[in-house]
Amino acid sequence: AQTVTQSQPEMSVQEAETVTLSCTYDTSESDYYLFWYKQPPSRQMILVIRQEAYKQQNATENRFSVNFQKAAKSFSLKISDSQLGDAAMYFCAYRSYNQGGKLIFGQGTELSVKP
């Protein structure tokens, strides 16, 4: 069975600085997808970024980028130029290639942004 681990329950960053959230996963599959979701206090789940395992190039979405290390089974999220609105719970998630609708989530990392 696949597992996702986020070992940082809480992180803090100064506004305008850069922060990296860690995620590791375990799987025996070669084809899969990885995601980072943001959950602000409103509880809404917002997709931040996604990565296809077969792509070597790291995904980037504006200030958000990932460092995908397939051999190490590592998928970290880097937030550049942090903003107050980035404060939220961040979840790393895994999905098998042919298992749509089945996401496996990590425990989450609570990110606070200091002005």
Added chain:
Amino acid sequence: NAGVTQTPKFQVLKTGQSMTLQCAQDMNHEYMSWYRQDPGMGLRLIHYSVGAGITDQGEVPNGYNVSRSTTEDFPLRLLSAAPSQTSVYFCASSSLESWSVDTQYFGPGTRLTVL
């Protein structure tokens, strides 16, 4: 286009009571899922469906039933509520299209308390 809707937003039950959490989507998505979110544990999959008439168990199915009679609706039934089912419940949907990298759309969540 309302996306994924869930009702109710909040619910308090007594141990042993039954109830149904409603979930509906208007995006004609094939996949629908139910997750529960507990502190420190991320989101865990309860049940999911790949289409009308087809459901399957997720990671934590005990105490819950689902059915999928239409593409739009995917209700979650608690047969006999227990305090361990106190949680926040999220419904999600996504497309079956092979080119779609599973952008799961989440509902706003239902906060359930079982006394």
